[in-house]
Amino acid sequence: MGLTDLLNQGKDIVEGHINEVLGLNKDISAERMKICSTCPLFKNIFGGICNPKLWLNPQTMEISNKRKDGYYKGCGCLIPQKTKLVYACCPAHRW
Helix, strand or coil, X not given: CCHHHHHHHHHHHHHHHHHHHHCCCHHHHHHHHHHHHCCCXXXXXCCCEECCCCEEECCCCEEXXXXXXXXXXXXXXXXXXXXXXXXXXXXXXXX
C-alpha cells in the first residue's frame, strides 16, 4: 500500500465519522448494516468490524483463516462508518 492509498484511506475514515456524526446516509447504511451483521466476517466489537483475520467465500459463505481461491479477506473497517460512505464497497462484494 502506497502513500496515496494510505491518505485516501485516512480521508475515507474521517468522512465516515463525519457522516455518522451528521446523521448522513442513514438509509444506505441501514441496508448495508443488515447485510454485514449476518456476515461471518462481522465481529461485534467497536460497533462492528469486518474481521481482517478471516477470508470469506461469498458464494458458499464459508470462512477460512487462510487465503484461498474465491475467498475475500475482511477489510478491518469499522462497519458503522464504512456503510455511510456512498462509494464504499464490501470486500466480498456483498454490497
